[in-house]
Amino acid sequence: MLRSLLFLLPLAGATTIESRSSQECPGYKASNIQQDATSLTADLTLAGAPCNSYGTDLKDLRLLVEYQTDERLHVIIYDVDEEVYQVPESVLPRVGSNENSNNDTVLGFDYVEEPFSFTVSKGDEVLFDTSASTLVFQSQYLKLRTWLPDDPYLYGLGEHSDPLRLPTNNYTRTLWNRDAYGTPNHTNLYGSHPVYYDHRGKSGTHGVFLLNSNGMDIKINKTTEGKQYLEYNALGGVFDFYFFYGENPKQASIEYSKIVGSPAMQSYWTLGFHNCRYGYRDVYELAEVVYNYSQANIPLETMWTDIDYMDKRRVFTLDPQRFPLEKMRELVTYLHNHDQHYIVMVDPAVSVSNNSAYNKGLQQGVFLHTQNGSLYEGAVWPGVTVFPDWFHSDTQDYWTGQFDNFFDAESGVDIDGLWIDMNEASNFCPYPCTDPAGFAISDNLPPAAPPVRPSSPRPLPGFPADFQPSSKRSLKRAQGGKGSKAGLPNRNLTDPPYTIQNAAGVLSMSTIQTDIIHAGEGYAEYDTHNIYGTMMSTASRLAMQSRRPDVRPLVITRSTYAGAGAHVGHWLGDNLSDWAHYRISIAQIVAFASMFQIPMVGADVCGFGSNTTEELCSRWASLGAFYTFYRDHNELGNIPQEFYRWPTVAESARKAIDIRYRLLDYIYTSLHRQSQTGEPFLQPLFYLYPEDSNTFANDLQFFYGDAILVSPVTNEGSTSVNAYFPDDIFYDWYTGAVVRGHGASLTLSNVNLTHIPIHIRGGNIVPVRSSSAMTTTEVREKGFELIIAPGLNGTASGSLYLDDGDSPEPSAVTEIEFEYSNGVLHIQGEFGQDTPATVEKCTLLGESGRTEVTQSFELSGSKEVKLK
Known part of the structure; x- marks a missing residue:
């Protein structure tokens, strides 16, 4: 009461x-x-x-x-x-x-x-x-x-x-x-x-x-x-x-x-493997990377491009020499014809030399102004820049217009998702920023980048003819690349009396000056700084919805505030290629997914900055397959780290992606549940064992949904894991062997560089595809296997959600609940899809190992299936 x-x-x-x-x-x-x-x-x-x-x-x-x-x-x-x-x-x-x-x-x-x-x-x-x-x-x-x-x-x-x-x-x-x-x-x-x-x-x-x-x-x-x-x-x-x-x-x-707010539901394809690198020199190198993944038999769902594609790093532009529009459109068409996708980065800052985007913004008055009425200028990748004022009533129309024009499916770069960076907002001009031009990054490509190529340096079978080698075109050099109100009166908005421990220094250092007053209600940047990135995220999601209202927009952002997950996903920013960042990514992803309600989250696999190693990248390729957002990305100046560059990394990726892709519907079902109820998918151990104090500080293992316990190797040079198993029953993913947990750690030995220990928690039924594939589109054509892992009481349960994978409000959905007890599988739910899915076999785990029942049936109505 x-x-x-x-x-x-x-x-x-x-x-x-x-x-x-x-x-x-x-x-x-x-x-x-x-x-x-x-x-x-x-x-x-x-x-x-x-x-x-x-x-x-x-x-x-x-x-x-x-x-x-x-x-x-x-x-x-x-x-x-x-x-x-x-x-x-x-x-x-x-x-x-x-x-x-x-x-x-x-x-x-x-x-x-x-x-x-x-x-x-x-x-x-x-x-x-x-x-x-x-x-x-x-x-x-x-x-x-x-x-x-x-x-x-x-x-x-x-x-x-x-x-x-x-x-x-x-x-x-x-x-x-x-x-x-x-x-x-x-x-x-x-x-x-x-x-x-x-x-x-x-x-x-x-x-x-x-x-x-x-x-x-x-x-x-x-x-x-x-x-x-x-x-x-x-x-x-x-x-x-x-x-x-x-x-x-x-x-x-x-x-x-x-x-x-509950998190945004993502499209099925977004759960595939993504690849990016800051420093791809031209469109031909993008094509070569796509080709190399295919030749290495490593599934690549989405190719990404950092700000390299821009003309002198200016948003809503293409480098006409290195990433010409007609070639970019050919590349995107090739990807789409092969059921693959393409994503680019967009930053908030607009270059004052970007005639189209800058002049349009000036006409609409949507950029930030200083208190004396002049445009507020900073310095980011393209040099002197201005910043959109997300509180201005016309900024959404401006932003949507830029997306409609530049990313137009008929005449522009037809992207499938969006990547937002630098939206804290970042500013290279130190406070007080009196000469932003003096802090601009050089317009030239970094010294390590070679001249622009007129065509691909080697044959790429399957790509259009003009992506093949040609000796008739002259070399040209190009430039570009990535080198309530104002509140109470009489406040010091740049140097307040209390000093927070901002690692950048004073509040305005390396960001938008905090005494800027926004349009509309007149809020001060001093108060709204922490929501700038989330406001850009929301505006960008709306812009993506405007250009393609029939699909769910994928937007991955760097800067977030509470509630951002209702609109976007998040990558963990510019991490480093070292074991410390590999390890801490586990704590970071479960915190964002479960505690902050941003379940589409991942770190740059193999690390962004510094040089990775074959061992670290092999381990990370496996671990990253159990993030929700799975992308390999690293920085110019460091060694390339696409998965196909080392034999063990390639093998590790193939094995881990095979598992991930078979689990795609299990992931999709769980993410749909979180979008409806808030029930988290990625979880620390204590979420499922809240009374086991041994789990309370464990941040080197995690649960992938309620059913999958992931226990990666976390130390360099190690081939074993000291994994904790709560008082419960678990089954080895690979062999089905029973692991009876007693609230103690067990040493898992002989964990080679291409292996990651995974266990199914007893009491769960895990729907998996019968086999993997090179794209998520192909995966969706496969039948199902139901893996039944009885709990200590001999029962198990699970669920499956199916829709068209992309529509914001799908018209035909299937939602199934599975229950197992006493040798009988009970199936019931709503079966709304015209073409029912097929279960090709059921695998029952137990003390005697894996028992496969190759009884095929359609998921078209409630039924009982006897497994013994």
């Missing part, structure tokens, strides 16, 4: 232990408390003389508490006049109360009147307690501290490259999006996700989401007395908290998806 009026009473005997800085500030006093069945409001008045430590103390605040659902509590503290910036609903739509709630909330709210503090509790267990310090609400600084349990298990607070379980001693997470080459540990990276999960074993998991896009330091530490706390230090905005609870971490993630 809803908590009684007791939740309005001050906490008896409450004590406050304040830090030194908090003792100087008076906090607030609550008064005029009003409540109804599902909410509470109060006035908060400054309880003494202002301390003005990092700004001006606001005298009068308002408190609103909403019991939105049985599992979610909303607490917002804002200024009475509502002049303080709040994240616009156009960026993150607000979730309201659920009228279907049973009024049986598990979360309770209590408070102390003076100095004001509050707690959020579940029964007798306190989950959030702000009595740890007095509340500070200033014009440019917010501070709130909550007590934590001793040695807590905390997760989230992305984006970072630190362990999955967050450190708890002298640890600071800074949220301020930046271009973070090498993704170094203990620094702010490309995205901001101010949500953390507190896992308490049998007591369940709760999450705390602070809806605030301002820069902030979130500190996790201990007092001198050894008491654990978490402390927010934000540069502005309001305290807009969403508290949510799940009986287990998986359920907590589902609750978070209800706040920020």
